[in-house]
Amino acid sequence: MARKQDKNTVQRFNKISIGLASPESILAESRGEVLKPETINYRTHKPERDG
Numbered sequence: 448m449a450r451k452q453d454k455n456t457v458q459r460f461n462k463i464s465i466g467l468a469s470p471e472s473i474l475a476e477s478r479g480e481v482l483k484p485e486t487i488n489y490r491t492h493k494p495e496r497d498g
Contacts, residue, residue: 486498 482497483495484498485495487493488495
């Protein structure tokens, strides 16, 4: 996997690590509150208000 920084510079990665997030970090990144169980309109695939 390569990520282009400048027109002539490419930074390469040898590995990617994936881990589980702690409950504290999930709460720190969360925004808002879900007030309805419908989060996405199944016909339009758009987000529902308060969902």
